[in-house]
Amino acid sequence: MLRRPRRNRKSEAVRNLVEETSLSVKDLIFPMFLVDGAKKKIAIDSMPGIYRFSIDNMLGEIETCMKLGIQAFDVFPAYSDSLKDPVASESYNPETFYLKALREIKKEFPEVCLMSDVAMDPYSSDGHDGLVKNGKILNDETLEILARMSLAQADAGVDIIGPSDMMDGRVGYIRELLDESGFTDTSIMSYTAKYASAFYGPFRDALDSAPKFGDKKTYQMNPSNSQEALIEGDLDTEEGADFLMVKPALSYLDIIKLLDDNFPLPIAAYNVSGEYSMVKASAERGWIDNDRAMLEILVSIKRAGAKVILTYFAKEYASLVK
Numbered sequence: 070m071l072r073r074p075r076r077n078r079k080s081e082a083v084r085n086l087v088e089e090t091s092l093s094v095k096d097l098i099f100p101m102f103l104v105d106g107a108k109k110k111i112a113i114d115s116m117p118g119i120y121r122f123s124i125d126n127m128l129g130e131i132e133t134c135m136k137l138g139i140q141a142f143d144v145f146p147a148y149s150d151s152l153k154d155p156v157a158s159e160s161y162n163p164e165t166f167y168l169k170a171l172r173e174i175k176k177e178f179p180e181v182c183l184m185s186d187v188a189m190d191p192y193s194s195d196g197h198d199g200l201v202k203n204g205k206i207l208n209d210e211t212l213e214i215l216a217r218m219s220l221a222q223a224d225a226g227v228d229i230i231g232p233s234d235m236m237d238g239r240v241g242y243i244r245e246l247l248d249e250s251g252f253t254d255t256s257i258m259s260y261t262a263k264y265a266s267a268f269y270g271p272f273r274d275a276l277d278s279a280p281k282f283g284d285k286k287t288y289q290m291n292p293s294n295s296q297e298a299l300i301e302g303d304l305d306t307e308e309g310a311d312f313l314m315v316k317p318a319l320s321y322l323d324i325i326k327l328l329d330d331n332f333p334l335p336i337a338a339y340n341v342s343g344e345y346s347m348v349k350a351s352a353e354r355g356w357i358d359n360d361r362a363m364l365e366i367l368v369s370i371k372r373a374g375a376k377v378i379l380t381y382f383a384k385e386y387a388s389l390v391k
């Protein structure tokens with residue numbers, strides 16, 4: 070045998086030399102959940118280790134994470150039903166707690182990369198990402214609401230806007246409004262290939278944002294399809310996106326690779342709530358090793374071609390490698 074691949078695995082030092090993929094805390098974005106009020110840190114049953122914070126506690130949590138080297142955060146708001154309506158008006162109310170919190174985070178920590186979420190579901194009494202009429206999700210009518218919401222978030226000072234709604238044409242529509250309004254520096258990380266997935270379950274618990282009727286299959290993609298991801302990638306690129314995101318990550322590593330092979334834009338992947346909770350649930354039972362599973366999952370997403378990973382493991386990973 071002239072070729073013995075095991076020679077390159079014979080010691081830790083040699084293994085380190087031939088290691089192809091390296092993960093850094095700087096690759097990660099930590100998604101966090103915000104609630105209104107003060108002094109709140111509410112556990113989420115289906116996501117052990119993850120909380121809903123009021124802004125005062127969130128600032129402290131961000132500071133702790135920054136000391137661990139995390140530099141990017143994506144904040145999602147949890148609204149009570151009393152503030153939801155069919156047109157998501159709370160999403161662009163300048164006095165709403167979400168926009169005030171985003172502003173406060175950027176004021177307190179101007180150096181962080183702050184990302185916000187654009188979609189109607191946290192504010193919608195229908196629990197859908199778009200405007201509902203007669204049981205249908207309207208596309209073009211939704212764009213205007215998404216654009217108003219984006220403008221309000223840009224005005225609050227966020228660095229990156231994340232349209233997670235999957236309406237057609239929204240990236241271009243938002244880009245134009247931002248540019249006209251002077252927010253040419255506000256980036257867009259488009260949820261380019263977002264699949265209609267079972268793995269969002271715990272997130273919908275966290276935000277109490279599950280659809281009130283039906284499912285999201287008329288706007289989120291069919292898990293069977295990959296060619297469509299190329300169409301979405303083309304559109305988002307043309308429409309001015311700065312990052313293309315694939316979501317979820319683990320069942321879609323091939324899509325991450327496909328987009329990375331076909332587009333020069335940086336690819337992001339969202340290691341979603343259900344992917345996190347699966348690890349937590351089996352680790353709690355002693356069935357798998359939490360830390361090893363976490364490291365393997367994160368490195369596999371990077372190896373597939375993601376430059377950026379949104380993950381609920383961010384803080385844990387940062388503490389582990391510190």
Ligand code: PBG
Binds near residue numbers: 190268271340
């Ligand atoms: C909705 C949105 C979802 C997530 C992020 N934005 C859920 C959905 O589409 O219902 C899921 C994130 C996760 O599961 O971690 N705009």
